[in-house]
Amino acid sequence: MRDFQMPGRSAVYAANGVCATSHPLAAKVAIDTLQAGGNAVDAALAGAFVLGIAEPQMCGIGGDCFVLLKPAGGEEIIALNGSGRAPAGYDADAMRAKGLRTVPLRGIEAVTLPGAMAAFCRLSDDHGKLGLDRVLAPAIHYADNGIPVAPRVAFDWADDAGALQGAARDHYLINGTAPAVGQIFRAPGQAKVLRRMAKEGRRGFYEGEVAEDMASSLQAMGGVHSLQDFANVSCDYTDPIQGQYKDIELVEHPPNGQGATAILMLNILSHFDLSAMDPFGTQRAHIEAEAAKLAYDARDRFIADRSARLDHMLSPQTAARLAALIDPKRALAKAAPLTEAVHKDTIYITVVDRDRMAISLIYSIFWGFGAGLASNKFGINFQNRGAGFTLEKGHPNEAGPGKRPMHTIIPGMLKQNGRVTMPFGVMGGAYQPCGHARFVTNMVDYGLDPQAAIDAPRCFSGAEGMVVERGYSDKTRAELSALGHQVSVAHEPIGGGQAIFIGDDGVLIGASDPRKDGCALGY
Numbered sequence: 001m002r003d004f005q006m007p008g009r010s011a012v013y014a015a016n017g018v019c020a021t022s023h024p025l026a027a028k029v030a031i032d033t034l035q036a037g038g039n040a041v042d043a044a045l046a047g048a049f050v051l052g053i054a055e056p057q058m059c060g061i062g063g064d065c066f067v068l069l070k071p072a073g074g075e076e077i078i079a080l081n082g083s084g085r086a087p088a089g090y091d092a093d094a095m096r097a098k099g100l101r102t103v104p105l106r107g108i109e110a111v112t113l114p115g116a117m118a119a120f121c122r123l124s125d126d127h128g129k130l131g132l133d134r135v136l137a138p139a140i141h142y143a144d145n146g147i148p149v150a151p152r153v154a155f156d157w158a159d160d161a162g163a164l165q166g167a168a169r170d171h172y173l174i175n176g177t178a179p180a181v182g183q184i185f186r187a188p189g190q191a192k193v194l195r196r197m198a199k200e201g202r203r204g205f206y207e208g209e210v211a212e213d214m215a216s217s218l219q220a221m222g223g224v225h226s227l228q229d230f231a232n233v234s235c236d237y238t239d240p241i242q243g244q245y246k247d248i249e250l251v252e253h254p255p256n257g258q259g260a261t262a263i264l265m266l267n268i269l270s271h272f273d274l275s276a277m278d279p280f281g282t283q284r285a286h287i288e289a290e291a292a293k294l295a296y297d298a299r300d301r302f303i304a305d306r307s308a309r310l311d312h313m314l315s316p317q318t319a320a321r322l323a324a325l326i327d328p329k330r331a332l333a334k335a336a337p338l339t340e341a342v343h344k345d346t347i348y349i350t351v352v353d354r355d356r357m358a359i360s361l362i363y364s365i366f367w368g369f370g371a372g373l374a375s376n377k378f379g380i381n382f383q384n385r386g387a388g389f390t391l392e393k394g395h396p397n398e399a400g401p402g403k404r405p406m407h408t409i410i411p412g413m414l415k416q417n418g419r420v421t422m423p424f425g426v427m428g429g430a431y432q433p434c435g436h437a438r439f440v441t442n443m444v445d446y447g448l449d450p451q452a453a454i455d456a457p458r459c460f461s462g463a464e465g466m467v468v469e470r471g472y473s474d475k476t477r478a479e480l481s482a483l484g485h486q487v488s489v490a491h492e493p494i495g496g497g498q499a500i501f502i503g504d505d506g507v508l509i510g511a512s513d514p515r516k517d518g519c520a521l522g523y
Contacts, residue, residue: 002451002452008455008514009451009455009512009514009519010451011449011450011451011509011510011511011520012509012510012511012512012519012520012521012522013507013508013509013510013522014507014508014510014522014523015354015506015507015508015522016034016353016354016522016523017031017034017035017040017043017351017352017353017354017508017522017523018351018352018500018508018509018510018520018521018522019031019034019043019044019047019349019350019351019510019520019521019522020349020350020498020499020500020510020511020512020518020519020520020521021047021051021347021348021349021350021498021512021518022051022055022058022347022348022349022427022496022498022512022513022516022517022518023050023051023054023055023150023153023347023516023517023518024150024517024518024519024521025050025054025142025147026047026048026050026051026054026349026518027047027512027518027519027520027521028521029043029046029047029050029138030043030044030046030047030349030351030521031043031521031522031523032046032138033046033047033130033135033138034351034353034354034523035523036130036134037129037130038128038129038130038134038135039072039127039128039129039353039355039357040351040352040353040357040358040359041069041123041124041127041128041129041351041357041359042124042128042129042130042134042135043351043353044349044350044351044359044361045120045123045124045128045132045135046135046136046137046138046139047349047351048065048120048347048349048361048363049120049135049136049138049139049194050138050139050142051347051349051363052139052190052363053139053142053143053147053185053187053190054142054147054150054153055153055156055347056172056185056187056369056381057153057156057157057160057172057368057369058156058346058347058364058365058368059116059346059347059363059364059365060190060365060370060380060381061114061116061117061190061193061194061205061380062114062214062365062370062374062375062380062381062382062383063114063115063116063363063364063365063366063370063381063383064082064083064084064112064114064115064116064363064364064365064383064385064407064409065082065083065115065116065119065120065361065362065363065364065409066079066080066081066082066083066253066257066361066362066407066409066410066411067079067080067082067119067123067253067359067360067361067362067411068240068251068253068359068360068411068412068413068423069123069127069357069358069359069360070356070357070358070359070413070420070423071127071357072353072355072356072357073355075415075418075419075420077240077251077413077415077420078237078240079237079238079239079240079253079254080119080122080123080235080236080237080238081115081119081235081236081237081238081253081256081257081404082115082116082118082119082120082122082235083115083256083257083385083404083405083407084112084113084114084115084116084233084383084385084404085112085113085115085233085402085403085404086112086113086386086389086399086400086401086402086403086404086405087112087113087223087224087225087226087229087401088224088226088228088229088401088402089224089225089226089401090224090386090399090400090401090402090403091224091400091401092389092391092393092398092399092400095109095391095399096391096393100391101391102387102390102391103386103387103388103389103390103391103399104387105367105384105387106163106165106367106371106372106384107165107371107372107373107384108218108221108222108223108371108373109386110370110371110383110384110385110386110387111218111223111225111370111371111373111382111383111384111386112383112385112386112404112405113225113229113230113233114214114233114380114382114383115233115235116363117197117202117205117206118202118206118233118234118235119235120132121197121201121202121205122202122235125201127357132197132198132201133198133199136194136195136197136198137198139194140191140194140195140198143186143187143188143190143191143194144186144188144191145186146184146185146186147184147185148182148183148184148185149179149180149181149182149183149184149185150181150517151181151517152515152516152517153517154178154179154180154181154183155492156368156492157178157179158178159368159492160178160367160368160369161173161177161178161369163367163368163369163372164369164372164374165372165373166221166373166374167217167373167374167375167376167379168369168372168373168374168379168381170379171187171189171374171379171381172369172374172379172381187379189377189378189379189380190378190379190380192378193205193210193378193380196208196209196210206230206231206233207227207230207231209377210378210380211227211230211231212227213375213376213377213378213380214230214375214380214382215227215229215230216376217373217374217375217376217377218373218375218382220376221373238253238254239254240252240253240254240413241253241254241259241260241263241310241314242263242415243263243264243266243267243314245266245267245269245270245440245441245444246270246444247416247417247444248414248415248416248440248443248444249414249415249416250262250263250266250412250414250436250440251412251413251414251415252410252411252412252436253410253411254310255303255310255406256303256404256405256406256407257303257406257407257408257409257410258299258303258406258407258408258410258430258432258433259410259412259433259436260299260303260310260313260314261295261296261298261299261303261313261433262410262412262432262433262434262436262437263313263314264295264298264299264313264314264318264319264322264433265291265292265295265433265434265436265437266437266440266441267314267316267318267319268291268294268295268319268322268323268326269287269288269291269437269441270319271319271320271323271324272287272323272326274287274441274445274446275445275446279442279445279446279448279456280456280457280471280472280476281476282476282479282480282483283328285459285468285472285476285480286328286331286480286483286485287326287328288434288437288438288441288459289331289459289460289461289466289480289485290325290326290327290331290332290461291322291323291326291437292433292434292437292460292461292462293332293461294322294325294326294332295322295433296430296433296462298313298318298322299313299406299433302396303396303397303406309396329483330483330484331461331483331484331485332484333484346362346363346364346366346408346409346427346428346429346432347362347363347364347427348360348361348362348363348411348425348426348427348496348497348498349361349363349498350423350424350425350498350499350500351500352423352500352502352508356502358413358420358423358500358502359423360411360412360413360423360424360425361411362409362410362411362425362427363409364383364408364409365381365382365383365384366383366384366385366387366388366408366429367384367387369381370382370383370384371383371384372384385405385407386399386405387405388405388406388407388408389403389405389406408429408430408432409432410425410432410433410436411423411425412424412425412426412436414440419502419504420502421501421502422450422499422500422501422502423499423500424436424439424450424497424498424499424500425497425498425499426438426439426495426496426497427495427496427497427516428460428494428495428496429495430460430462430463431458431460431462431494431495432495434460435458435494435495435497438456438458439453439454439497439499442456449509449511450499450500450501450509450511451511451512453499453511454497454498454499454511454512454513455513455514456471457469457470457471457472458471458493458494458495459472459480459494460494461485464488465485465486465487465488466480466485466486466487466488467488467489467490467491467494468480468487468488468489468490469489469490469493469494470489470490477489493515494515495513495515496513496515496516496518497511497512497513497515498510498511498512498513498518498520499511500520508522510522
């Protein structure tokens with residue numbers, strides 16, 4: 001139990017339904033949707049559409065999503081891949097001929113097709129109860145009337161505003177500047193798009209006037225995106241992957257997401273007695289950092305649209321060999337390549353309803369405001385997921401037409417004794433597999449409840465060296481430096497997390513990260 005004389009927040013306990021997400025208005029909309037007769041899918045979609053207006057630097061209708069879903073009445077988990085592909089004219093040779101060694105993080109080369117809207121429509125049709133028109137109504141209201149900008153959103157918006165170019169500046173700045181805390185942001189163009197989708201479903205987005213706006217805007221900026229590319233966008237149901245850590249089973253989305261990296265990390269960490277270490281001391285941070293370097297190196301070698309080496313990544317023998325490379329007294333000479341771009345701009349929403357349908361949904365445009373580009377007429381912000389490709393010839397993740405890039409966003413679920421016990425997610429770009437592993441070990445090895453496991457300080461050893469939150473002591477940072485880590489204090493909080501524990505007593509426990517503006521709500 002937390003110390004009630006110290007800053008912090010309690011978990012949310014409820015019996016009928018819970019939503020946890022990164023913005024309070026989206027959480028409220030999700031609960032309203034449940035109380036109006038919707039199920040967890042309806043509620044998560046209603047909240048996610050609102051998040052595109054409330055946190056436009058993080059997500060939006062021009063982005064991608066991944067979903068794990070447990071339908072009511074059973075323990076089977078379904079995976080839905082809502083990540084978009086490269087257009088048919090996408091050409092790695094053409095990029096290399098221009099002298100590019102990597103896909104630029106901003107600009108037209110990074111823009112892949114938006115997949116989230118296809119997945120949202122499919123989820124509504126296949127698993128929702130209310131229909132897409134009712135699910136979209138709250139987001140249409142907020143796009144028309146506006147949302148006051150929340151504190152963390154304002155912080156990120158100011159950081160990311162410099163990336164906006166052309167029409168994106170008109171749609172996402174107010175009088176040429178990022179909005180301040182409390183200032184009202186409206187998105188009238190997106191309201192028109194959402195109204196079309198409410199009437200026509202996916203056709204209202206991927207065909208007709210909206211698709212023409214996206215395709216013509218991209219072509220004017222030098223893109224190869226065609227109307228046929230948009231019409232061909234689809235999503236795919238697939239089988240989740242899983243790994244065991246002590247008595248907990250971690251369920252992840254398969255590639256092209258990086259969920260296998262989290263499973264590999266936990267497999268490596270299982271070779272160390274974490275429970276004997278100070279949970280927020282030097283040794284645990286060091287071992288976790290080394291496991292991350294090795295697991296991420298495997299990620300960058302093997303994860304792609306169609307990963308041929310997935311069995312190798314998930315093999316216990318692979319984890320054992322990698323664990324043997326870790327020196328408890330010295331950091332590896334340098335971080336793994338981490339060739340996939342690192343950033344933190346993602347939203348996550350999880351909902352469990354009274355019938356115990358559970359959804360874990362993660363939704364993103366990748367970097368802050370994605371590629372920094374938007375469609376002229378409707379202001380659809382384009383993602384920069386193409387930066388997740390490599391231009392290394394012959395690599396499994398080499399950029400190419402119709403391919404999906406390696407993705408950072410990963411929804412998670414936990415099972416115990418065959419029962420789904422928790423949908424959860426940890427935002428934070430490349431940090432996410434490390435965040436999943438830390439969340440699990442916080443609970444399993446240190447007995448923290450979900451809220452405490454999310455609240456706890458974080459560190460991450462990646463492309464920028466070892467970034468450490470201020471929750472770690474100066475002494476620990478000095479000791480990590482002495483072990484050979486390139487330590488710096490994080491400029492911004494590392495990621496953000498949400499979770500809902502499903503008790504076998506009928507009680508739901510929602511947890512939400514204080515690093516974001518959001519909350520867990522229940523009824």
